[in-house]
Amino acid sequence: MKNIIIASTSTIHGGEPLEYLLEELRVFFKHTSEIIFIPYARPGGITHDEYTLKVNIAFKKIDKKAIGIHEFDDPKEAIKNAKGLFTGGGNTFVLVNQLYKNDLINTIKTTVKNGTPYLGTSAGSNICGLTVSTTNDMPIVYPPSFKTFGFVPFNINPHYLDPDPTSKHMGETRETRIKEFHKFNTQPVVGIREGSWLEVKGDSIVLKGPLDARIFEYNKTPYEVKSGTQLNHLK
Structure with missing residues (x-):
């Protein structure tokens, strides 16, 4: 049974990394003290070691340890034997490219579908959807x-931002870009605002956290859903 947290971000404004999720993660990873961390997205171009060290500062607070997938001679076997997985944020295209390069896509899919807990934040959440075509990152x-x-069964848009009526920026809003996406694609898109996440348990998909999410369906007017809403109807 799938057991997944798909979070918009690792850090909300003014907080420490993963701080808003730590108590949730204490329960989520209750059956393991070691989590395999996938640092491939490399935010700001930092090294895999630097990124893993940052993650461990957060996990130490709940008596957990992250081990970077790059530290293993056989990353596939490490994934298969993992008791918990975490893919962090950064550049989604860099992340996906490295996952394909190391031939890990199908291994991770199988491992998570068999019940290994998976946490994704930002880019690590983008890859939980059908495609990464609704990421905010540069290719x-x-x-x-x-x-x-x-x-x-839909795409994710982490860090979803509402239009700011006071802004002088004349470029596209997130909503405009997702509507452009729907000119060429039909799958739904869930815009997750900072500090909220999707909880996936088996076939159940529930919005969690303090904020509403924005839902975009093909040929429909976008709409809001409140925390606690089931999203199983989206396909």
Whole structure:
């Protein structure tokens, strides 16, 4: 049975990394003290070691330890034997490219569908959807495919931002860009605001956290759903 947290972000404004999720994660990873961390997204271009060290500062607060997947000679076996998985944020295209390069997509999909807890934040959440075509990141590398895990039957837009009526910025809003996406694609898109997440248990998908989410369905007017809402109807 799938057991997944798909979080918009690792850090909300003014907080420490994963701080708003730590008590949730204490329960989520209750059956293991070691989590395999996938640092491939490399925010700001930092090294895998630097990123893993940052994550461990947070996990130490709940008596957990993150071990970077890059530290293993055989990353596939590490995934298969993992008791918990976490993929962090950064650049989604860099992340997906490295996952394909190391031939880990199907291994992770199988492992998570068999019940290993998976936490994703930002780019690590993007890849839980059908494709990464609704990421906010620049395509600084060219992965073999935009298709990813498909743990949920829709696309994700983490860090979803509402239009700011006081802004002088004349470019596209997130909503405009997602509507552009729907000119060429039909799958739904869930815009997750900072501090909220999706909880996936088996076939159940529930919005959690303090904020509403914005739902975009093909040829429909976008609408809001409140925390606690089931999203199983989206497909």
